Amino acid sequence: MPRIPRARNRLTDTPVAGIKRVLLAAPRGYCAGVDRAVIAVEKAIEHYGAPVYVRKQIVHNIHVVSELEKKGAVFVDEVDEVPEGAHVVFSAHGVSPAVVEAAALRGLHAIDATCPLVTKVHREAVRFSRDDFEILLIGHAGHEEVEGTAGEAPDHITLVGSPDDVANVHVKDPDKVVWLSQTTLSVDETMETVRRLRERFPNLQDPPSDDICYATQNRQVAIKKVARESDLVIVVGSANSSNSVRLVEVALEHGAKAAYRVDYASEVRPEWLAGVATVGVTSGASVPEELVRELLDDLADAGYGDVQEVKTAEEDLIFSLPKELRRDVAGNQDARAIGGRIRAAE
DSSP states (O other), rough: OOOOOOOOOOOOOOSSSSOEEEEEEEOSOOHHHEEEHHHHHHHHHHHHHOOEESOOOOOHHHHHHHHHHHTTTTESGGGGSOOOTOEEOOOOOOOOOOHHHHHHHOEEEEEEEEOOOHHHHHHHHHHHHHHTTTEEEESTTOOOOHHHHHTTTTTEEEEEEEEGGGGGGGOTTTTTTEEEEESSOOHHHHHHHHHHHHHHHHTOBBSSOOOSOOHHHHHHHHHHHTTTTTTEEEEOOOOOHHHHHHHOOOOOTTTTTTEEESSGGGGGGGGGGGTTEEEEEETTTTOHHHHHHHHHHHHHTOOOOOEEEEOOOOOOOOEEGGGGBBBBBSSSSSSSEEEEOOOOOO
């Protein structure tokens, strides 16, 4: 269950060498797929009334999950926990065909809020398996997105967790191998994994287009630029958010002297700010902007009131809501039929 944040921890303004400032990364926070999924749950509750069930966390952020629970969402691990005939939303991370079938057998009314960029990877897996390719899926074991993609072609997929796993990969036909990836990985680490795979399998094919999503890449590019000038980087995001965890790692790899992840501003420890002049701030792709604003307010209390935005891309990508939710309860085209108000990457 999502935990309730502690009371706001007022930070103290203590002197440091240099001028205190915040470098605020942009893009940050909600991506189009997350926005679409969250709106889908809200609109499902409006359409059908509470409760509406959601398989797994709709997105990996405990604050978002907690707020949706207050509105009438009930989060479950598997569809067999959902009463027969009820409405269930599949999360942004996607599900396997087996989950879809299990929901149908229970007579559930399923609403698929899978991010379209994840759906693209699913379709690639189906197509390559149909052509009898071995698929090397780069991703993290146990992540919901990986489980969903692997479920599309279980007999053709081998999971590769990191560059160090490449030495243990074995294929039947090195001339019919392709790689795909989880959408929320570190771009640099994924490319290193691909490089090592290609050393072993020179005829390794690439996916038709990049699998790591635009939002993940943009947020990593932004934090790389911020990290070079930061004594400390704070990433707002949940522990089970792959892209948020990656942002901490990328910050440390690209010059930040220290980097931490928090769900809420109240988790920032005063000792993190000791001797710190420049604080870099960003947030994962499933984090609402209000949580970043709370962090900036607390940092201002500590003397970091000078906030400079570091923008590396513009985003303007939008996704239509699931077809069941594109009309309001009266049957009219809903003004929110397009989910996402994000500016597209340059």
